Amino acid sequence: MSATKRKVxxxxxxxxxxxxxxxxxxxxxxxxxxxxxxxPDQPLVDDYVVANIADYDAIAPAMEGVDSIIHLxxxxxWRAEWADVHEANVQGQFNVYESARKxxxxxxxxxxxxxxxxMYDRDTAWPIYADQPVRPDSLYGVTxxxxxxxxxxxxDRYGMSVINFRIGWFLEKPEDEIARYMxxxxxxxxxxxxxxxxxDVGYGTFYAISxxxxxxxxxxxxxxxxxxxxxxxxxxxMPPKYGHASFNDGQAGx
Amino acid sequence: MSATKRKVxxxxxxxxxxxxxxxxxxxxxxxxxxxxxxxPDQPLVDDYVVANIADYDAIAPAMEGVDSIIHLxxxxxWRAEWADVHEANVQGQFNVYESARKxxxxxxxxxxxxxxxxMYDRDTAWPIYADQPVRPDSLYGVTxxxxxxxxxxxxDRYGMSVINFRIGWFLEKPEDEIARYMxxxxxxxxxxxxxxxxxDVGYGTFYAISxxxxxxxxxxxxxxxxxxxxxxxxxxxMPPKYGHASFNDGQAGx
Numbered sequence: 001m002s003a004t005k006r007k008v009x010x011x012x013x014x015x016x017x018x019x020x021x022x023x024x025x026x027x028x029x030x031x032x033x034x035x036x037x038x039x040p041d042q043p044l045v046d047d048y049v050v051a052n053i054a055d056y057d058a059i060a061p062a063m064e065g066v067d068s069i070i071h072l073x074x075x076x077x078w079r080a081e082w083a084d085v086h087e088a089n090v091q092g093q094f095n096v097y098e099s100a101r102k103x104x105x106x107x108x109x110x111x112x113x114x115x116x117x118x119m120y121d122r123d124t125a126w127p128i129y130a131d132q133p134v135r136p137d138s139l140y141g142v143t144x145x146x147x148x149x150x151x152x153x154x155x156d157r158y159g160m161s162v163i164n165f166r167i168g169w170f171l172e173k174p175e176d177e178i179a180r181y182m183x184x185x186x187x188x189x190x191x192x193x194x195x196x197x198x199x200d201v202g203y204g205t206f207y208a209i210s211x212x213x214x215x216x217x218x219x220x221x222x223x224x225x226x227x228x229x230x231x232x233x234x235x236x237x238m239p240p241k242y243g244h245a246s247f248n249d250g251q252a253g254x
Numbered sequence: 255m256s257a258t259k260r261k262v263x264x265x266x267x268x269x270x271x272x273x274x275x276x277x278x279x280x281x282x283x284x285x286x287x288x289x290x291x292x293x294p295d296q297p298l299v300d301d302y303v304v305a306n307i308a309d310y311d312a313i314a315p316a317m318e319g320v321d322s323i324i325h326l327x328x329x330x331x332w333r334a335e336w337a338d339v340h341e342a343n344v345q346g347q348f349n350v351y352e353s354a355r356k357x358x359x360x361x362x363x364x365x366x367x368x369x370x371x372x373m374y375d376r377d378t379a380w381p382i383y384a385d386q387p388v389r390p391d392s393l394y395g396v397t398x399x400x401x402x403x404x405x406x407x408x409x410d411r412y413g414m415s416v417i418n419f420r421i422g423w424f425l426e427k428p429e430d431e432i433a434r435y436m437x438x439x440x441x442x443x444x445x446x447x448x449x450x451x452x453x454d455v456g457y458g459t460f461y462a463i464s465x466x467x468x469x470x471x472x473x474x475x476x477x478x479x480x481x482x483x484x485x486x487x488x489x490x491x492m493p494p495k496y497g498h499a500s501f502n503d504g505q506a507g508x
Contacts, residue, residue: 119410133385136407146400153390156373
């Protein structure tokens with residue numbers, strides 16, 4: 001890393017994920033925060049902007065001088081109606097990419113989602129690899145797939161680096177059977193983000209989950225290409241599912 | 255085929271492709287034509303509607319009583335600006351799928367495009383198979399990829415049958431080297447459409463080109479799953495590229 005810290009813009013920084021990343025990456029980078037509507041009572045960083053990402057002229061100034069963007073802003077609910085995902089995740093996505101390109105931003109990390117592939121999950125068609133054809137389970141997932149494709153285009157056409165993270169379930173601790181395979185801990189996502197920002201990957205789509213022993217989604221690419229070394233595993237926080245993995249324990253000498 | 259002809263809606267029927275399909279499929283189906291703005295002087299079919307597909311309430315009534323849709327309407331230029339492709343190919347696409355679903359339409363054939371994969375072509379990364387990850391060469395291509403993904407979702411979620419055609423270069427006759435590999439003749443596309451309408455395929459994405467000897471895109475799926483038997487080959491209309499394929503001709507007995 002150079003002596004000067006990289007300028008990193010976090011969009012949607014008031015959300016659950018944005019708040020955690022701000023706390024965990026604030027020492028490593030020179031952060032700028034973007035809030036879509038309201039500013040938290042005590043913003044964790046002085047450099048912030050308030051802008052609706054669906055308004056190009058409002059969001060464009062946030063890109064000036066930025067090295068990388070962690071793009072979290074958008075409609076986050078997989079149950080959202082078309083009008084909401086359309087505004088935030090289609091028009092808003094275009095505005096962020098286009099204004100970032102014009103400002104010369106080097107790299108965008110995009111908060112995509114497992115819902116892009118959710119129909120494989122409903123069919124329990126596991127394992128899932130990131131490069132399989134997309135099968136969204138919702139209009140939300142359709143618009144996040146759009147965001148990934150837009151990034152592919154901006155990479156191919158303009159050389160901008162784009163890394164799509166298909167985020168699992170971002171939670172402090174895993175709480176149920178679904179979290180067992182899809183949990184993403186705050187520290188593991190923070191690690192994925194800094195590794196991605198500092199990697200030599202031009203473009204890629206990666207599942208972003210912790211090192212869950214019971215995972216159904218491939219993270220080999222995240223390990224090999226990004227150097228990801230997850231520190232958490234949902235199974236360590238939950239009752240055993242299949243019993244002890246070393247099933248011969250206790251039988252030695254019998 | 256039942257004694258009663260299927261009701262087939264052609265959207266964007268005033269365009270080049272729409273006009274040809276109307277002529278060629280008018281005997282086989284009970285057609286309804288959709289025109290986005292202007293009605294041709296002499297519409298080829300009495301049953302027609304005029305509606306902007308970006309206006310949900312305007313387009314929805316066109317779906318009533320329809321068995322299948324050949325969905326051609328949209329912004330057709332790969333050089334189009336975001337505002338144009340966004341309105342016609344994102345909002346318009348959603349309106350067509352959502353209103354078709356509500357009206358109980360059985361199947362949609364979607365006029366997608368080779369531009370969804372255009373960056374492979376620019377890299378001459380051939381052959382291209384339809385199920386590779388998308389790499390659009392333009393915002394137009396990005397929005398057509400969105401249309402394919404939306405169809406995947408409507409198939410998975412609601413059981414609607416969706417067939418995406420990645421149309422090559424629809425021309426009366428091939429005219430240059432690019433057409434040699436990407437030509438789609440009017441009669442071959444008409445055949446693809448009726449085979450798709452009458453097939454048992456629930457969902458699929460297919461390259462729509464003629465049986466060009468110099469093709470770079472896979473049409474095996476079109477042949478096997480849809481029963482496509484192309485009648486045209488661009489090489490038959492153009493000067494030889496590599497000389498005669500049977501290069502031993504004339505050497506026999508030498």
